[in-house]
Amino acid sequence: MHLPLSDMYNQPDERNLLDQMRQGVIGQPLDRPEGPLKVSGTATYAAEWRIDGCVEGVLVLAGIAQGQVSKIDRDAVLSREGVIAVIADPAMTRRPAQGMAAKAPQQDAAKVEYFGQPVALVVAQTFEQARDAALALPIHYTDADGDPVPFDPAAPGVKVEAPSSSKPVEGGDLDQAMQNAAFSVDVEYETPGHASAAMEPHATIAQWQGDSLILHGSYQMLSYNVKEIADCLGLSADKVRIIAPYVGGGFGSKLGITHEAVAAALAARELGRPVRVVMSRQQVFQTVMRRSETRQRVRLAADPAGRLIGLGHEALVSNLPGEKFAEPVTQATEFLYGGENRLLKVEVARISRLTAGSVRAPGEAVGMQVLEAAMDELAEKIGIDPIELRKRNLPSAVPVAGTPYSSRMLTQALEQGAEAFGWSARQDRPCQTRDGDWWIGMGVASAARVNMMVPAKARVTLKADGSAVVESDQTDIGTGSYAILGQIAGEMLGLPMARVDVKLGDTVHPAGAGSGGSFGAISTGSAVMYACEAIRAKLAKALGCDADALVLKDGMASGGNAPARPLRDLLNGEDIAETGTIKPGKTAKSFSQASYGAFFAEVAVHAFTGEVRVRRMTGAFGFGRVLNAKTARSQCLGGMVWGIGSALTEELAFDTRDGHLVNHDLAEYHVPVHADVPAIEVILLEERDAAASPLQAKGVGELGICGAAGAIANAVYNACGVRVRSFPLTLDKILPALPDPFASGADTAL
Amino acid sequence: MKPFTLDHAANAAAALSAMGQGATAIAGGTNLVDLMKLQVATPERLVSIRRTGLDSIVPDGTGLRIGALVTNADCAADMRVRQDWPLLAQAILAGASPQLRNRATTGGNLCQRTRCGYFYDTTQACNKRAPGSGCAARDGFNRIHAVLGTSDACIATYPGDMAVALLALDAVVLTEGPFGPRQIPLAMFHREPGDDPTRDNVLQPGELITAVRLPAPTGGTQVYRKVRDRASYAFALVSVAADVTMEEGRIARCALAFGSLGTVPWRDSAVEAALVVEKPSPALFDQAAEILLRQARGFGANDFKIPLAARALAATLAQATKG
CATH class of the missing domain: 3.30.43 (Uridine Diphospho-n-acetylenolpyruvylglucosamine Reductase; domain 2)
Known part of the structure; x- marks a missing residue:
């Protein structure tokens, strides 16, 4: 029985084909095939293509927060050496496109909505000339029409709306449950804005060939990006080609097109020559996409046995007026723990700061760290181990909705993680362990991140010489797409990796899922698997056996009573090319699908200064089949490093007088540096989840951040007894409540 | 550019x-x-000035003369510096990254400008960058700003580490200029903003730092304690440079300098006077901190620097007086 190739994924594919294959490459911790190019600096990133006649564009940012550009003194810079043009076209974008928009974002850049919005582009022979002219370009403004938009979500009179993107979850009577509770927590937490801060700044080289546009750029979701660009320029999407074989990180900031892409295309059209626009680090920070700050109220009501009878999670986030995206803070709270009496709600404050959008693990990244910190507070009140509290509150079906879980490795992650970490050595009260001037503590948190599949296609060609080529516009943003798509094809077609070539990141190929929402691997990977399945059917026919009986290994085909033959013989000089397709279907609704895990952190808090350093971390994760144990582990490591930043250092600092971003570079926006990252242990828990994908795999990319900061915050409390409800836990927030450093309070000294 | x-x-x-x-x-x-x-x-x-040859470290009587072009990396690695003026090596290694330390020089580092975000953003008011435009930091995001030595015109810190150690070590800046050579004690080199924050130091137009001279080693216990938001590659929130000599359980001699606390590397002789001949104790450290911070003034987001400085001083003194 075979599923139709282009079917919606309406039923779990229980055949589990990959486990029946013989090549043995799936799941292996193989190196990324493009790795040597990247570490030797020979992988060509967006800005590095050499295009004849290319000139340089630099964006000009508004020096005001709200208003209308009334005049641009082009002549003031056009006379400068090398300056070619000043582009201020109504088609330029004033906001970036949100992920999967597939249409133009807000255009007409002359209307300034936030401080630092791009309003023009200066083009010159050299980058330095363009940058100098861009900084010198005089721009005149008039006041904005209508009421000013506040700069701070806490400002009086700020407009607060229910987002169109999510509905509240309500069940029972939470207030009553809080009153009836034997133990309860009612706390408010804050998280700051975050930047994606991908290593490669946003960059585009635009080149017209007749009425067709070619972009070399840095984007995550090419089939959507093509439509966004085309819509901005009034083109049909088939006139736009994007080439992006290597992308230096995105973390959400490259899901949709950003300002430089449209500006480069417009300039190239006007000037009749290729134009490159590379954003500076400061411009990326100021104009692309921020994670919203959040204010979250969490209410937990537990019965005498420590079972949740009520759960409230309400969040205030922010965005520009009219922007649909609202950080989905309570997304995982919906399904993680019990408590039939519940209220989960997100509201969005309309403010004037750069656009808020997806930053790695939108929703869970900040929602889980707060929920998990609040759970730690509840465990302390009840007087039970925080792991035990979590295990007691795993429902058999999603509360209110009643949806069954496709699979859930949370208990195993908590138990195996605790064992590996040495959780049993944790003191159950704070200020018990001192190592010199440092208080030592341990914390735990659950990890959870929704699993998503999106439509994807991929073409696999088994060539007459017995090698295979996989083609998709799927991007590899540093995650390992090349590796895992090659492994899926190698496994399905019985080929060693050296015989599989993977071509990605070009819209001439079939539209893959793109990289976002941790869905790239399972979506495009499933398409690759289905394409290979179709090839296998043809090979079985040629060999004269049932498809189910076909065995492919090391380039040899056998099965049934047929004698084993080399693929090359079987192909008889012909290529076999098949396109696999997958689309999300009923399984997306009929099962609650999520990846799960557990974080364990040991921290040190300086008894005098309140500095926090993470001493070690362990994460245990279950996300279905592991496609490549090395790249999966790397994703988990990276997520946990993000968790360290989210817990301790990362914070976008906005000036509330004009909404401008004060710390718009990597010197002052503090991502963790090597010295902040201790030894991190990652435990991968193999499982199979047919409802999630035919690969039996779920998303992994974002899981490692979803709750990690909560484990660190809980460890800080366990170390020094200071509960900080405002992330990041910088020392200024810890200092006021630190115990006297000279008093010897520790029962155990290390 | x-x-x-x-x-x-x-x-x-x-x-x-x-x-x-x-x-x-x-x-x-x-x-x-x-x-x-x-x-x-x-x-x-x-x-x-990279080819001017001012890049050697040579003995200078009982002290040491460090050429203006000696890189931070070379200075911190010099065996004489590490043995006799370890405070300087510690301070340099607490700053920047290996790549930057390979490039940054002794003279250049002394002239490092503030990290105030408003100074670096030409859309914002800043008296240091554009005299008379105002100070946006005063009522803005001023978490990293100074609590000592500020003026109505400017509250930006001197952000570096090396100069803080040099200040505690009584170093002297040697210059050449249109009016001949000068010897400027480190304590006189940086200037508080007053009503002219544009000038961070007393160098005159056309004047060039040629070297820094360290006096004879003190033989004291030297500790550079840098408190910052992350473990590396971040400017100090507060730093303390301490050089302490103990005799029979009492503080016989001490030099203390503070970074990122004031608008200039900060040293206060009254703090040192309060400590000398005393037996170290938490109460004594508190007393010293009180003297240090008696005129400290926060501007909101940086208020925490005042208690932080007191606690960082206590931690540093506890370590340096252990004997």
Whole structure:
């Protein structure tokens, strides 16, 4: 029985084909095939293509927060050496496109909505000339029409709306449950804005060939990006080609097109020559996409046995007026723990700061760290181990909705993680362990991140010489797409990796899922698997056996009573090319699908200064089949490093007088540096989840951040007894409540 | 970046000559080039002093003379520095990154400018960058700003580490200039903003740092304690440079300097006087902190620096007086 190739994924594919294959490459911790190019600096990133006649564009940012550009003194810079043009076209974008928009974002850049919005582009022979002219370009403004938009979500009179993107979850009577509770927590937490801060700044080289546009750029979701660009320029999407074989990180900031892409295309059209626009680090920070700050109220009501009878999670986030995206803070709270009496709600404050959008693990990244910190507070009140509290509150079906879980490795992650970490050595009260001037503590948190599949296609060609080529516009943003798509094809077609070539990141190929929402691997990977399945059917026919009986290994085909033959013989000089397709279907609704895990952190808090350093971390994760144990582990490591930043250092600092971003570079926006990252242990828990994908795999990319900061915050409390409800836990927030450093309070000294 | 010319001076005299004609000296460029990219600094003429030969460390009587072009990396690795003035090596290694320390120089580091975000952003009011435009930091995001030595015009810190150690070590800055050589004690080198924050130090136009002289080693216990938001590659929130000599359980001699606390590297003789001949104790450390911070003033987000400085001082003294 075979599923139709282009079917919606309406039923779990229980055949589990990959486990029946013989090549043995799936799941292996193989190196990324493009790795040597990247570490030797020979992988060509967006800005590095050499295009004849290319000139340089630099964006000009508004020096005001709200208003209308009334005049641009082009002549003031056009006379400068090398300056070619000043582009201020109504088609330029004033906001970036949100992920999967597939249409133009807000255009007409002359209307300034936030401080630092791009309003023009200066083009010159050299980058330095363009940058100098861009900084010198005089721009005149008039006041904005209508009421000013506040700069701070806490400002009086700020407009607060229910987002169109999510509905509240309500069940029972939470207030009553809080009153009836034997133990309860009612706390408010804050998280700051975050930047994606991908290593490669946003960059585009635009080149017209007749009425067709070619972009070399840095984007995550090419089939959507093509439509966004085309819509901005009034083109049909088939006139736009994007080439992006290597992308230096995105973390959400490259899901949709950003300002430089449209500006480069417009300039190239006007000037009749290729134009490159590379954003500076400061411009990326100021104009692309921020994670919203959040204010979250969490209410937990537990019965005498420590079972949740009520759960409230309400969040205030922010965005520009009219922007649909609202950080989905309570997304995982919906399904993680019990408590039939519940209220989960997100509201969005309309403010004037750069656009808020997806930053790695939108929703869970900040929602889980707060929920998990609040759970730690509840465990302390009840007087039970925080792991035990979590295990007691795993429902058999999603509360209110009643949806069954496709699979859930949370208990195993908590138990195996605790064992590996040495959780049993944790003191159950704070200020018990001192190592010199440092208080030592341990914390735990659950990890959870929704699993998503999106439509994807991929073409696999088994060539007459017995090698295979996989083609998709799927991007590899540093995650390992090349590796895992090659492994899926190698496994399905019985080929060693050296015989599989993977071509990605070009819209001439079939539209893959793109990289976002941790869905790239399972979506495009499933398409690759289905394409290979179709090839296998043809090979079985040629060999004269049932498809189910076909065995492919090391380039040899056998099965049934047929004698084993080399693929090359079987192909008889012909290529076999098949396109696999997958689309999300009923399984997306009929099962609650999520990846799960557990974080364990040991921290040190300086008894005098309140500095926090993470001493070690362990994460245990279950996300279905592991496609490549090395790249999966790397994703988990990276997520946990993000968790360290989210817990301790990362914070976008906005000036509330004009909404401008004060710390718009990597010197002052503090991502963790090597010295902040201790030894991190990652435990991968193999499982199979047919409802999630035919690969039996779920998303992994974002899981490692979803709750990690909560484990660190809980460890800080366990170390020094200071509960900080405002992330990041910088020392200024810890200092006021630190115990006297000279008093010897520790029962155990290390 | 404004277009500029770049010449290389073959010796100090050539550099001084170019500077006399309006050129700006550039050594490692780790700060100046950033400022030029952002057009915070817009020199039209640069003279590189990297080939002037001022790059050796030589004995100077019982002290040491460190050439202006000695890189931070070389200075921190020098065996004489590590043995006899370990405070200096510790402070340098607490700053920046290996890549930057390979490039940054002794003289250039002394001239490092503030990290105030409003200074670096030409859309914002800043008296240091654009005199008379105002100070946006005062009522803005001022978490990293100074609590000592501020003025109505400016509250920006001197952000570096090396100069804080040099201040505690009684170093002297040697210069050449249009009016001949000068010897400027580190304590006199940086200037508080007052009503002219544009000038961070007392160097005159056309004057060039040629070396820094360290006096004889003190033989004391030397500790550089840098408190910052992350473990590396971050400017100090507060730093303490301590050089303490104990005799029979009492503090016989001590020198203390503080970084990122004031608008200049900060040293207060009254703090040291309060400690000398006393037995170390938490109460004594508190007393010293009270003297240090008696005139400290926060501006909101940086209020925490006042208790932080007191606690960092206590931690440092506890360590340095252990004997």
